[in-house]
Structures are given as structure tokens and as C-alpha cells.
Amino acid sequence: xxxxxxxxxxxxxxxxxxxxxxxxxxxxxxxxxxxxxxxxxxxxxxxxxxxxxxxxxxxxxxxxxxxxxxxxxxxxxxxxxxxxxxxxxxxxxxxxxxxxxxxxxxxxxxxxxxxxxxxxxxxxxxxxxxxxxxxxxxxxxxxxxxxxxxxxxxxxxxxxxxxxxxxxxxxxxxxxxxxxxxxxxxxxxxxxxxxxxxxxxxxxxxxxxxxxxxxxxxxxxxxxxxxxxxxxxxxxxxxxxxxxxxxxxxxxxxxxxxxxxxxxxxxxxxxxxxxxxxxxxxxxxxxxxxxxxxxxxxxxxxxxxxxxxxxxxxxxxxxxxxxxxxxxxxxxxxxxxxxx
Numbered sequence: 001x002x003x004x005x006x007x008x009x010x011x012x013x014x015x016x017x018x019x020x021x022x023x024x025x026x027x028x029x030x031x032x033x034x035x036x037x038x039x040x041x042x043x044x045x046x047x048x049x050x051x052x053x054x055x056x057x058x059x060x061x062x063x064x065x066x067x068x069x070x071x072x073x074x075x076x077x078x079x080x081x082x083x084x085x086x087x088x089x090x091x092x093x094x095x096x097x098x099x100x101x102x103x104x105x106x107x108x109x110x111x112x113x114x115x116x117x118x119x120x121x122x123x124x125x126x127x128x129x130x131x132x133x134x135x136x137x138x139x140x141x142x143x144x145x146x147x148x149x150x151x152x153x154x155x156x157x158x159x160x161x162x163x164x165x166x167x168x169x170x171x172x173x174x175x176x177x178x179x180x181x182x183x184x185x186x187x188x189x190x191x192x193x194x195x196x197x198x199x200x201x202x203x204x205x206x207x208x209x210x211x212x213x214x215x216x217x218x219x220x221x222x223x224x225x226x227x228x229x230x231x232x233x234x235x236x237x238x239x240x241x242x243x244x245x246x247x248x249x250x251x252x253x254x255x256x257x258x259x260x261x262x263x264x265x266x267x268x269x270x271x272x273x274x275x276x277x278x279x280x281x282x283x284x285x286x287x288x289x290x291x292x293x294x295x296x297x298x299x300x301x302x303x304x305x306x307x308x309x310x311x312x313x314x315x316x317x318x319x320x321x322x323x324x325x326x327x328x329x330x331x332x333x334x335x336x337x338x339x340x
């Protein structure tokens with residue numbers, strides 16, 4: 001564990017590489033204002049100019065719509081940070097429009113810190129990013145030309161994802177560059193699979209607003225069969241009836257692609273030692289997470305999209321890339337890379 005100030009320095013100096021003269025925008029909320037203000041102060045120290053700070057509640061009761069004034073600020077910025085908590089419905093009303101604005105600025109380096117907490121600033125943001133970058137590159141070298149990857153866990157998860165050379169693998173390792181915004185803390189290698197088939201058992205935690213509401217789902221995992229890349233509603237199971245109902249509505253009733261697997265990702269932040277049930281950090285934990293919904297088409301090159309995106313973290317998976325094991329029950333097998 002480090003300190004919040006170490007995490008702030010990591011974000012500003014090592015990940016965003018903020019420098020003198022950069023135009024910076026910080027977007028935060030009342031709950032996260034302490035972190036947002038610390039990031040603003042550190043950014044201003046590097047740029048020598050005043051950063052624009054937007055507090056979401058100043059625009060109304062959450063969930064809020066994405067304001068034009070923030071869109072205009074992002075259009076003129078070189079560095080931006082979103083450090084705030086999620087609210088139900090805001091993925092559609094605020095965060096996706098914000099990320100479209102980020103993607104529209106080819107000069108912008110953007111750090112996305114949805115759900116950031118002091119604990120994460122002291123933990124995942126204080127990881128050794130040189131080591132994360134080393135391991136991410138090793139994983140990328142193994143998967144970049146993969147035809148298929150099989151994932152198995154002791155909880156009954158057993159599925160195989162297939163990949164297309166037309167869909168790009170993305171290395172997200174804390175080195176934030178224009179046109180490639182990243183979540184912080186970082187550490188993952190991901191793509192959109194061409195298709196996926198088998199039994200998916202999500203026993204870690206879920207994304208979007210589910211994580212804050214339900215935390216660990218180890219005792220009430222989400223189980224679903226995926227056929228030709230789409231979750232089969234008739235096979236969906238979960239012992240938590242409230243979670244089952246809410247998850248089913250999200251995945252199967254949002255739009256035509258909300259039940260489609262849009263992301264297949266391998267976490268590479270080996271500085272993490274446990275799940276904390278906050279997806280911003282937990283999806284970087286060494287292992288696998290997949291998401292139903294958006295394929296991040298501007299990143300992966302996929303030709304379809306969805307207004308939703310809900311990640312699911314799997315605990316202690318074994319991963320076989322074209323038959324070769326690169327992780328066994330949560331431990332990396334690639335070139336001395338290891339995780340607890």
C-alpha cells in the first residue's frame with residue numbers, strides 16, 4: 001500500500017505525463033472531490049496553468065445529462081481526467097457521451113477513473129507500472145495472433161472465445177496516449193471476441209452500478225450459457241433473486257446487442273493481491289473478465305455497439321491460448337510473471 005499522493009503522482013507524472021503548457025480538464029463529483037482536487041492541484045503544478053474543474057452535481061441531480069460546456073472543454077484540452085462515482089443510468093446519459101467527446105479530440109490524453117476511492121489510490125494506483133507494462137507485453141505477444149482461448153475455473157466456468165485478425169487487441173498498461181484513453185488504475189490486455197461459446201460463471205464482481213450495490217458475488221455467482229457470442233436468457237441462473245432480475249433486465253432488455261459479448265480481457269496488474277469489489281481496480285486483477293454490451297468499436301475495430309456494458313470478473317481462472325496454458329488457477333505462466 002502506498003499513499004494517495006503517490007497515486008496522484010503516478011497518474012499525473014507516469015501515466016498522463018502532464019507537462020508545462022498542457023490544457024487540463026478534471027471532472028469529478030462531491031463524493032470524490034478530495035481526489036479530484038488533489039489531481040487538479042498536481043496537474044496545475046506541472047502545467048503552470050489553471051485546470052478546469054467540473055463537479056457533476058453542479059449540473060443537477062444525478063443521473064445527469066452530459067453538458068455542452070464539458071464537451072467544449074474536452075474539445076480544447078490536451079489532458080483530461082474523469083474521477084467520480086457511478087450512478088444508475090449515467091453510463092448512457094453522461095459517461096458514453098463524454099467518451100465520445102474524448103474520442104473526437106485526437107490530441108487528448110484521458111484517464112478514466114470511474115468509482116475511484118482513497119483505497120484504490122493507495123493500492124492499484126501505487127502498483128509498479130514498469131512491471132505491469134512488462135507483463136502486459138508478454139501477454140499481448142501470446143494472444144495477438146490467437147485463434148481461440150479457453151477459460152476454465154473450479155466454479156464450473158468453461159468457455160472458448162474465438163478471435164478475428166480484423167479485431168484489435170489493446171494493451172492498456174498505464175501508458176496513456178492520444179486516441180487511447182485508459183481506465184486508471186490500469187493493467188489489462190483486451191479485445192472484442194469474434195464469438196464465444198460455453199458456460200460463463202462470474203464469481204468475482206460485476207461492473208456498472210452492480211459492484212457498488214452487490215459487492216462480492218462469490219456466494220451468488222451469475223451463471224449463463226453463451227451461444228455464438230450471445231448470452232442465452234433461458235440458462236441464466238443466480239441464487240440472489242433481486243440480482244438475477246436486475247441483471248437479466250440489463251443484459252437482455254436494454255438493446256439488441258446488450259446480451260452480446262463485447263469484451264474479452266486479461267488483467268495484468270500483478271501488484272494487486274485481492275479483489276476489493278470495485279470494478280475500476282478489480283478488472284485489472286490478474287485473470288479474466290468479460291463484458292456483455294459495448295465492444296468499444298473505436299478501440300477494437302468492431303462493427304457493432306451497445307448502449308450498455310457490464311463487466312464480470314472471474315476468480316482464479318486457467319487460460320489456454322490455442323491450447324497453451326498462460327495462467328493456471330490465477331497464476332501467470334508467462335516468463336516468470338506471477339500473481340498471488
